[in-house]
Amino acid sequence: MTGLVVPPGQGRKLTTKAQEVTFKVTAADGSVASIFEVVVPPGFDVGAHTHGRSQEFFYVLEGTLDLFAFEPTERAGESWHDWESPDGTQVVRAGAGSCMFVPPGCPHAFRNPSDRPARMLFQSSPAPDHERYFEEICEIFAAGGTVDPDAVQRLRDRYDVRQITPLRYGPPVPAEPIGVSRGGS
Template structure:
């Protein structure tokens, strides 16, 4: 049995309007955990969501992200930005070296509020659920036609992504 060495800058890249995802370690490599390097552009908000079966780990490599991983006292459907837990926990602005672990059934979200791209290492268990999800969502958004929200919702359900607040991408306007 052999391991896998993935040099910097290598891996299969998926580039969408909103993100650049580099597949680093996948189920096809024999791993039970998928590992991705993700560039999060300014203005990107993944929206709060849960996974009933998956667990995730995020590690900020560059830049700054706002991170959330808790059950709020009240879930709102429009935005997670003001959520607070029963013990007063709120979203955290997290810079380089910060991490977030998300067990199954935990609402979580991230967004880039800064003017600079952020880069994170993202791990998801079990493989290959998020690998297939990223491939399919990239295909949907790059098709060049109107995106059917019902089709996206069905796809998310297949991959254990249960959206609570909307995914948003509002790049800063160029001045």
């Protein structure tokens, strides 16, 4: 039996203007989970969404991300940034060392509200669903010009992503105050 050691900066890298994803551990390595290092550019907002069967884990390595993983009192509007749960849990402004676990069916999102890139370690199970998803979304982002929202939606429909609010990529929006989560981060 042989394990896998991936040195810093190594792994299969996909890079576009909208994101940089480095595959660290994949189904091809015999893993049941896919593990990636992701650079989240300023202003990137993945949009609130759910997965019917995938579970995910996010760990902030550098920078700042806004994170949420709860069922809001109301899924309303084009933005999840001010959503709150029935017990008062709110979106968290998370720095290095923060993490978020998302079970299947749980609404969640992340965004980079700052003017600097953030880095996170991202794990998704089952493998290789997110591996294929990242390959295809990088193709969409690499096509040049503006991102085709219909192409992104078709991709998400194929990969168990039920979008609630839109994906956004652009200059960071002014950072509004973020509440404190009661979720224990």
